[in-house]
Amino acid sequence: MIFSSKIRQAIEDPPIRDTRAQMAFYPSSASVKVIDPDLGVPTVIGSSSGCLRRQYYDITGVPPTNYGSAEGALKMQMGSLIQALFEDKLKKAGLWMDSEVKMWNPTYKISGRIDTWCWDPDALKRGDRVPLPIEFKSTGRFGEPGLITISKGKVLPKGEHVCQVMSYLDFYSQWPEWYHGHPMRIVIIAVSRDSLSWREHVVSLAGKGQYGAPIKEDERYAVVRNETGTYQLKHITMAGIYTRFMEVGAYLRQKTEPPRDFELQYSNERIKKMADKGLMSKTNANKVAASIKRDPKGTDRWLGKLDAPFGDWQCQYCSHRTKCWEGIDHTPKPLIRQEHPQVAQAKKAPIAEPLADL
């Protein structure tokens, strides 16, 4: 093709790369560690940059070993274009205040940028002028049907996005006078990159506590409201988010690499549990069942490459993937099949001598 390779090269292998070490914690790295209610194992709600090890690498300036695809970079840029489209409409509606507003939280060393600040239309109806921030999150065809996750009948934004906006909520809640006696809110607008349909999720903080108070005394958690209902996410807490940032700080002071928060490939045991709990497609669950039937004791082997990579997506997208998993065999092995007796017999048969060169 004429331009494809050049375009791909310009995106995936640019001549100049930003190699500066990260100087602060980022809201997009906000995460919480919880017990997975289905599997009963500790799990982290956060993006790849929420992984303690990845943050350690980024802050200490470890050069990335993996760069994203051209498609991934273009998707990110699509997100910015979608934000610009929506801002244009908000400007026309007389609601837009500012874009890309920087935040510096000195207490927890968090540096971030809110996509857009607008005037709250509900407050304007009351004759009040109250600022209301918006974060735009673009999603692909998997997130589109419910914009965004549909889990057990609930429609919720991604957990990592809730964690991110909570960092903003806590910091800007310091000035209650801005909101004229109303609790501060942030709106996540999830937009489909395919159809451009969208859904609003309004996030606020509930529970006891305040910015800068001792983390142990902080009992605040996220509440999400959207057209499908109001959801109290008591497992996504301010204390949980700050504790994770503090943990990265402790590893940095000790100059010790944190353990991995995610898995590039799940163990057989975990894959089996996921199949038992209905946490995978029926096709994959059937493949797992067939594999176990063939090889009931195969707990020390991977169940193999099913339709999707059976590991955490965070590792798939991580720029330190190769370094992090160096020397560890994480490659999914093919399903172990019992050979047909005739094939096994044929393999034992003496190999014919090659014909001598004529």
Ligand code: SF4
């Ligand atoms: S590869 Fe996975 S475990 Fe390793 S740093 Fe990246 S996200 Fe963390």
